Amino acid sequence: MLLRAVIFDLDGTLVDSLGDIADATNHALAHHGLPTHPESAYLRFVGSGVRELIRRAVPSGQDALIEPVLASYKAYYDDHLFDRTAHYPGIPEMLTALAAQGTKLAVLSNKSDDFVKRLVARLLPQASFAAVYGERPELPRKPDPTAALALASELGVPPAACGFVGDTSIDMDTARAAGMYGVGVAWGFREVDELKAHGARAVAATAAELLAALRDARP
Incomplete structure (x- = not known):
């Protein structure tokens, strides 16, 4: 067959699309005073949906910031979807x-x-x-x-x-x-x-x- x-x-x-995903996530993290990650780290963060991406990127013990970071990510990514992709x-x-x-x-x-x-x-x-x-x-x-x-x-x-x-x-x-x-x-x-x-x-x-x-x- x-x-x-x-x-x-x-x-x-x-x-x-890795560069734009990394840039949007790092922008959102920095906006909320959280540490950012090298682009290579996002090779392991992506794949399971955007909420899981943000959960992996947000430091352990900062779960209360997942939703605010997610909202910031979506807003930024919406405007930068084609920057590097x-x-x-x-x-x-x-x-x-x-x-x-x-x-x-x-x-x-x-x-x-x-x-x-x-x-x-x-x-x-x-x-x-x-x-x-x-x-x-x-x-x-x-x-x-x-x-x-x-x-x-x-x-x-x-x-x-x-x-x-x-x-x-x-x-x-x-x-x-x-x-x-x-x-x-x-x-x-x-x-x-x-x-x-x-x-x-x-x-x-x-x-x-x-x-x-x-x-x-x-x-």
Whole structure:
């Protein structure tokens, strides 16, 4: 069976957004008199949704400041969403090639839904995404498979015929839980060993390798 649909994570998979996320969080932390973090620390902070990002960034024992810092983060990030964020090399061409062969495309991110839709519309306008899901109150975040399964249903494709592409263990755990074909990308926010340990069926080092891995997949 060839893959009939592919669901993509966003941050660390399609777009490199780490700098803007780090800048917005550090701005919010400093605004509330809290210590900031080096950009590299955010490689481990991201992935589980914005509230968890802020919880990890706020010092232990300062939980009362999580909500105020979160509000400051959202306000700043809303105005600086595109300062440093860009798609990774070869991503538009890879998406175009998949769509040209009839593969349905979708995005599933733990990032706030509004930010996900704005990033996709601005940075990947040529991509033929059938659906774009960010964090929504009615759907649990990845690695819970509920949202991935809802996407498969919306696309009209059985989960076993769906690929799921991401850069973290959360994405590979989602793929396994949903019964989808998980493919990791080596250019994202986590290590290749993490992807393999969580069940990646393949790991791609470039967009061209990703395209080949998805075309060669045999779920």
